[in-house]
Structure formats: C-alpha cells, structure tokens
Amino acid sequence: MKLKVTATAALLACATGVHAQSSVTLYGATDSGLLYQSTSAASFAPNAHNTGKVYAFKDGGIYSSFWGMKGVEDIGGGYKVNFKLQGAYNSGTGRLGLASTTGATALFNQQTTVGISGPFGAFDAGRQYAPMSYALYDTDVRGAQYFGSILTAWVGMNQAAGWPGTNTNAPIGALYDDNALVYRSPKFYGASVALEYAPGGVAGQPQGNTRQSAVLEYSNYGLNLAAVYYNGHESSPADIAVPTGKNDNRFYYLGAMYTFHDFSVSTSYGIGKNPANANHADYEMVSAGLGYRFTPAFRVTSGFYYLKDRNNSANHSDEFAVGAEYSLSKRTLTYVQVGYVNNKGTMNQTIVYGQPVAPGTSTTAAMIGIRHSF
Secondary structure (H helix, E strand, O other): OHHHHHHHHHHHHHHHHHHOOEEEEEEEEEEEEEEEEOOOOOOOOOOOOOOOOEEEEEEOOOOOEEEEEEEEEEEEOOEEEEEEEEEEEOOOOOOEOEOOOOOOEOOOOOEEEEEEEEOOEEEEEEEEEOHHHHHHHHOOOOOOOOEOOHHHHHHHHHHHOOOOOOOOOOOOOOOEEEEEEEEEOOOEOOEEEEEEEEOOOOOOOOOOOOEEEEEEEEEEOOEEEEEEEEEEEOOOHHHHHOOOOOEEEEEEEEEEEEEEOOEEEEEEEEEEEOHHHOOOOEEEEEEEEEEEEEEOOEEEEEEEEEEEEOOOOOOEEEEEEEEEEEEOOOOEEEEEEEEEEEEEOOOOOOOEOOOOOOOOOEEEEEEEEEEEEO
C-alpha cells in the first residue's frame, strides 16, 4: 500500500511538473560582410551631396546582427506564458542599435514583450515588430532582407517622406512599435489576422502618438497573400514632442508570393501617405521578384522595386537586386549580393538598409558576407 501511495505521489508530481515546465533560451546571429557602393551621402536628405565611393566592413547583409533571450512557461490547458528580449548590435563596432528616440540607444531595441498564447491565438505586449513587417517578409522573394528588398524599398519611401534615419519612428508604416498590444489569431484554413493597437499615453489627448494596424494573411498550398492597413499619429520626433493627435501616417499594402517546388515568384503594391498633409507625402511602391532553389543548400533570389512620388512625377526610383546564398551548415550561411538603383529627382532609395546613397542619380552596390546563427 505504501508503495502504491508513493508511486501515485510521484506521478502527480510529474504531472504537475509537466504543466509548470519553463525554459529560457539565449539566441541571436552575427551577420558581417564587405560592401562596395558607387555613391554615398552623409545623410538621407533629398539634397545631400555625393561623397563618393564606399568600401566598408558592413553589418547586416541579410538581416541585422542581434542577440536576445526568450522564455516560455507551460501553465496547462494548452496555454503558455512567454517573454522575449531582443536587441540589434553592429558586428563591426559592438555598438547597440537605434531606439525610438533620436540620439538614444537601447539594450533591447527590437523586442521587449510579455505575452500569452493558447487555443485563442497569441497576445503580446511591449515593443515589438509591427505586424506589417511580417507581411512584407512573407510576400517578397528576397525575404525583406537588408540588401535590395521590399524592406529597403519601404525604407526608401520613408526617406523620401523625410525620415532622417536617426530613430525608428518612421513617417510611413512601421518596422517596430513601442507600447504595442498585438493579437494574432490561429490559422483557419490558412487564413489568419493580426490586430495592433499602441496607446499613446498622452494626457488629455486620446489619439496622441497612437498606432493602429490590421494585417490579413493567407498561407496554404505554396501561396502567401497579405493585406495591410496601418495608421499612426505623431510620427515625426517634432510631433511626438508636442502631440496633438494629428493623423500623419498611413500605409496600405497588398502582396503575394507563390512557391512551386523550388521556384518562387512574388509581387506587391503599396501606398504610403501623410493624411494630414498628402501634398507633402504621397508615394506608390511596386515590387516583383523571382527566385530558385537549386539545391537544399543553394538558392538565388532577385527583385525589382519601383517607387513614385504621386505629387511629383519627376521623383521616382527603380531598383534591382540579386543575391546568392549557400548554407555551409544549419546555422552558417554565406552570401553574395549585387544591386543597382536609379534615383530620379529627389528620390534616394537605398540598396542597403542604413547606407545612404546620393539622391537623384544611379548607384551600384555589391556585398559578400557570412551570417551565423546561435
């Protein structure tokens, strides 16, 4: 009898342990390469001068170098509580990445979330990637990489709208959002929805510095579809300092990617504008991409990205990029990238994220690098 009681107690302890299982993981990646660019500029200003050719050690040919910690606790009934702390760093200098505020840095500048997931889907609170960033990734053959992709085209749209590149408060859409509350639904026959609201916390001004977005996605049978609506208030640092609830950030996006065996094709259309002053910022973005995986370890991707100022047809930009990636192992990837952009008027669409080009002229860039994940 004593043996049976002891065994039962042990089983109950094990069952309790299953529901209380938790883990913490350290993870990240280092991405470094050598970059050549035929033009450069000291800033993203539309009248910046061409400072000449650039030969440089560059962080982030595929994506930024980053590190983080994440944890999950199983609380039973199919529910889990989780957290994630993630920050970018420059692999060449060890410097931390940008924060939302100009001139400031943050240890975890990409994600600082706590949340819960279960049969209902997932809910996360804190600084995090805006849901629209996943939609861009899922509908671009180039995977929204830091070199010549839908991401750099979207950044080019923001630069044309006046983004100085010194903070993460972009005037059109968002890559990250502070104080964000994001719900992601389960997939239903391949369809899912993500809803975001970021309260501004401005006394006496409910709309001040707020963000709202909705993303509808479908993923099944090799087809990815995405529709994005993003709306923001007080997107510039000057407006944030004195928030009035001005609606000055609007982004619409439709994208699709289809993969059949080893061949992939993508296309998208987006509009970004300042609803409070559409005569100042109203842009159109079109993309197309092709890719082929020759072996499980080797693939080639290409993309074309077009930007147009809908207020001034003289301002437009065409960009083409191609890249080859080879996996040396499960965690280590080598790559070669080549890109060309032809900026007209005051346009200054970049080829490489964070690397200014001379506006109103053509630029060629090439990069070779290695990315290791841990």
